[in-house]
Amino acid sequence: MPFQQQESQLTPWLASAATVTVPQGVSPAYWGIVVPEGNPGNGAQVALGRKLYFEPRLSKDHSVACATCHDVSRGFNDHRGRAEGVGDQIGHRNAPTTLNAAFYSTQFWDGRAPTLEDQAKLPITNPIEMGMPNGDAAVAAIADDPEYKKGFQDAYGRAPNFDDLGRAIASFERTLIFLSSPFDRFAQGDANAISADARAGWALFNGRARCGGCHQMSSSNPIGTDNRFHNIGVSARHQDFEQLANKGLQALAQGKSRESIDRLAIETDLSELGRFVVTEDRADIGAFKTSQVRNVGVTAPYMHDGSLPTLWDVIDHYNKGGEANPYLDGGIEPLNLTEAEVDQLVAFLFSLTDDRLAAQNEGEKARQGALAKTQRPFRDTALASRKVFPFEARLQGGK
Amino acid sequence: MDREKARRRVGHESIETRHLRERGELFQALKSLDRRSFMKVSAAAFGAAAAQGLLPPHSFQPVSVAHAASPTGTPDTPKFTFAYISDSHLYDRNLNDRFVNQLMRAVDDINAMDPQPDFVLYGGDLAQLGKPVELELGAQILKNIKAPRRMMVGEHDWYFDMGEKWRELFGEPRYSFDHKGVHFVVLNSVIEKDFWTERKMTALERMMTVAGLDNGIQSRFTVGDEQREWLKKDLEKVGKDVPLIVFSHSPLYKLYKAWNFWTDDAEQVQAILGKYKDVTVIHGHTHQLLTNRIGNISFHGMLSTAWPWPYAPEGMPKLTIQMGRPDPFNPHDGIGDGSVQVHADGLVDKIYNLWNRNPVTVTRQYLASNGAKDKPAAPLLASY
Numbered sequence: 041m042p043f044q045q046q047e048s049q050l051t052p053w054l055a056s057a058a059t060v061t062v063p064q065g066v067s068p069a070y071w072g073i074v075v076p077e078g079n080p081g082n083g084a085q086v087a088l089g090r091k092l093y094f095e096p097r098l099s100k101d102h103s104v105a106c107a108t109c110h111d112v113s114r115g116f117n118d119h120r121g122r123a124e125g126v127g128d129q130i131g132h133r134n135a136p137t138t139l140n141a142a143f144y145s146t147q148f149w150d151g152r153a154p155t156l157e158d159q160a161k162l163p164i165t166n167p168i169e170m171g172m173p174n175g176d177a178a179v180a181a182i183a184d185d186p187e188y189k190k191g192f193q194d195a196y197g198r199a200p201n202f203d204d205l206g207r208a209i210a211s212f213e214r215t216l217i218f219l220s221s222p223f224d225r226f227a228q229g230d231a232n233a234i235s236a237d238a239r240a241g242w243a244l245f246n247g248r249a250r251c252g253g254c255h256q257m258s259s260s261n262p263i264g265t266d267n268r269f270h271n272i273g274v275s276a277r278h279q280d281f282e283q284l285a286n287k288g289l290q291a292l293a294q295g296k297s298r299e300s301i302d303r304l305a306i307e308t309d310l311s312e313l314g315r316f317v318v319t320e321d322r323a324d325i326g327a328f329k330t331s332q333v334r335n336v337g338v339t340a341p342y343m344h345d346g347s348l349p350t351l352w353d354v355i356d357h358y359n360k361g362g363e364a365n366p367y368l369d370g371g372i373e374p375l376n377l378t379e380a381e382v383d384q385l386v387a388f389l390f391s392l393t394d395d396r397l398a399a400q401n402e403g404e405k406a407r408q409g410a411l412a413k414t415q416r417p418f419r420d421t422a423l424a425s426r427k428v429f430p431f432e433a434r435l436q437g438g439k
Numbered sequence: 440m441d442r443e444k445a446r447r448r449v450g451h452e453s454i455e456t457r458h459l460r461e462r463g464e465l466f467q468a469l470k471s472l473d474r475r476s477f478m479k480v481s482a483a484a485f486g487a488a489a490a491q492g493l494l495p496p497h498s499f500q501p502v503s504v505a506h507a508a509s510p511t512g513t514p515d516t517p518k519f520t521f522a523y524i525s526d527s528h529l530y531d532r533n534l535n536d537r538f539v540n541q542l543m544r545a546v547d548d549i550n551a552m553d554p555q556p557d558f559v560l561y562g563g564d565l566a567q568l569g570k571p572v573e574l575e576l577g578a579q580i581l582k583n584i585k586a587p588r589r590m591m592v593g594e595h596d597w598y599f600d601m602g603e604k605w606r607e608l609f610g611e612p613r614y615s616f617d618h619k620g621v622h623f624v625v626l627n628s629v630i631e632k633d634f635w636t637e638r639k640m641t642a643l644e645r646m647m648t649v650a651g652l653d654n655g656i657q658s659r660f661t662v663g664d665e666q667r668e669w670l671k672k673d674l675e676k677v678g679k680d681v682p683l684i685v686f687s688h689s690p691l692y693k694l695y696k697a698w699n700f701w702t703d704d705a706e707q708v709q710a711i712l713g714k715y716k717d718v719t720v721i722h723g724h725t726h727q728l729l730t731n732r733i734g735n736i737s738f739h740g741m742l743s744t745a746w747p748w749p750y751a752p753e754g755m756p757k758l759t760i761q762m763g764r765p766d767p768f769n770p771h772d773g774i775g776d777g778s779v780q781v782h783a784d785g786l787v788d789k790i791y792n793l794w795n796r797n798p799v800t801v802t803r804q805y806l807a808s809n810g811a812k813d814k815p816a817a818p819l820l821a822s823y
Contacts, residue, residue: 253768266768282551322548323771323795364540366547370770373537429532431539435579 081211089212100171115338121346132311134346175202241388273363364430517780525562526743562723563593682785695751747773763818
């Protein structure tokens with residue numbers, strides 16, 4: 041959607057959120073940890089960040105802004121499998137939503153940025169995202185604009201610079217807190233705020249479906265992530281991890297700057313190594329950050345590579361115990377969920393969408409539901425019910 | 440709280456970024472030094488890196504580091520390396536496939552080692568209840584190991600059919616061999632006195648009793664009179680200054696009786712081994728980092744591929760650096776496999792390849808100095 045239309049769609053949603061403030065239902069103590077000391081996010085800072093979020097001049101050919109891949113009208117992501125940057129170049133990772141991103145302990149699918157401030161700057165200089173040669177070039181593209189001169193002066197008391205640009209965008213993103221969903225009203229005691237199916241799904245989520253092991257939902261963890269990194273086998277479908285890991289180490293030996301790791305993650309097959317590229321720890325091979333479950337109904341497609349088109353596919357993936365590979369997380373195992381239970385879990389997940397996105401959510405529910413009726417490529421009941429064991433095929437070598 | 444503070448400092452380098460940068464700088468610096476200054480400068484820095492377990496033991500070891508200096512500053516290429524996998528506790532595949540996957544991961548790990556180890560020791564307890572179906576499954580998985588394989592028996596392999604199936608698959612449980620100047624001995628250290636006939640136990644009841652902890656019914660593990668005689672005889676032909684490496688499933692010392700972390704005739708076995716100059720005992724059974732030294736005998740535990748045991752409430756050897764409480768939400772924490780680097784002097788560096796943590800190396804210098812030198816880094820969190 042054109043940026044101007046996105047902005048007008050956003051305006052009513054953020055009417056009361058012109059500054060970074062404690063969101064409703066979040067403990068102030070916890071929020072104090074979320075917001076860094078040096079960047080409180082006052083009105084001027086948030087306003088500057090919002091302007092920058094929609095600013096295509098931050099890209100090489102003035103075609104891409106944050107809002108290109110984190111589109112307000114598309115659940116603050118892009119509804120593409122893998123994100124598209126300048127010159128129609130496609131990266132290797134799915135663009136995660138910017139909604140509630142403030143709550144993550146680390147940013148990006150592999151946690152390579154410790155803060156939102158840090159994260160906001162990297163896509164600008166990544167060659168296939170926004171393609172600026174460096175931060176100074178991005179600043180130069182807007183520094184002469186009187187509105188920005190004033191904006192940076194008001195926000196940080198100095199001329200435009202790259203670090204403040206990251207701070208401002210981060211502050212704006214800290215106002216994108218979307219935690220007011222039917223599920224929240226249910227959690228507050230309104231039993232009928234969500235459907236019977238969704239209630240059954242919530243029980244499964246915490247029980248037999250084992251979701252809550254990593255996607256814990258609590259008042260101190262409102263978005264449902266353990267902020268850890270797990271190999272659930274998504275990239276095992278098409279990778280030889282061992283070979284790839286050795287290739288990764290060779291590449292890292294050439295240099296381990298933030299920028300070079302960023303490029304490995306976005307531009308090469310090594311993207312599939314996930315967290316390993318950051319830590320070089322074998323335990324992290326093919327491991328990606330536990331994604332939030334908030335607003336998951338409007339952020340399709342799913343997983344770090346956007347390879348699962350619907351929430352039914354997501355549950356199918358977990359139901360069969362992920363994709364077998366040597367580094368599969370120990371907590372992933374076949375779940376033997378029935379079709380009715382899969383539907384209940386999906387119903388629960390759609391109840392986690394903020395009321396402001398209710399229309400989008402209904403549309404997605406219908407679209408994904410129709411798609412799931414025609415195709416369920418990741419469903420494997422033989423694996424899910426342990427009639428077939430993935431290790432048996434691998435064992436043949438020993439026969 | 441420090442992490443919190445770090446998070447609050449915007450634009451501040453994260454702990455992890457800093458750690459990676461410093462490590463990169465260290466390795467870069469090591470590369471660019473000539474050999475003499477390398478020896479001089481690297482000793483301290485390298486020791487620090489090794490102590491933090493930052494030198495991975497497997498194929499991922501950066502080439503520039505593979506032949507680098509030891510903490511004492513001398514060139515430190517091991518004479519040879521062997522790997523180990525232990526304590527997989529396989530059930531019938533229909534009951535549990537997590538342990539199956541974990542054993543297969545260990546096999547993948549060992550197969551990825553570059554260079555390949557001279558051989559792989561399997562440390563016992565391949566099965567959970569000694570059933571033929573469990574042992575056969577294990578044998579099938581272990582066939583995927585590329586390097587030559589040596590087998591040791593554990594009590595979980597033995598007490599269902601008194602070792603019948605195990606022997607059919609893997610041969611006799613006690614044997615010795617020589618490899619590159621080292622004499623290796625593999626023992627069956629899990630021999631118990633007959634407690635079952637009198638109680639009219641079935642095979643499975645006998646097995647379940649041995650598999651249990653904290654029960655007073657079973658007797659204690661022993662190497663036994665007959666096997667000790669065999670050991671004496673086997674060692675007669677071995678020169679006193681030939682390095683000895685002994686594999687036993689249970690630790691050949693007395694740690695904690697109630698869990699059978701214990702060998703009842705340990706002192707007698709130690710007396711036989713004590714006559715030799717350099718003796719290393721590598722044992723399974725305890726599923727944890729475990730280090731001990733009695734006289735001239737060094738003892739190292741092996742990791743399990745199935746689960747980590749907590750540490751015994753008493754009797755802990757003082758040289759042991761405990762691995763810290765495994766994360767109950769991560770089934771891969773506190774388990775893994777490992778390798779042993781045997782040096783020209785016959786002493787060994789023991790590498791614990793923990794799957795969810797940095798690898799830990801317990802060096803021969805640490806043991807030889809009785810813990811004064813080259814202490815492995817303790818984990819951040821205490822054991823309990």
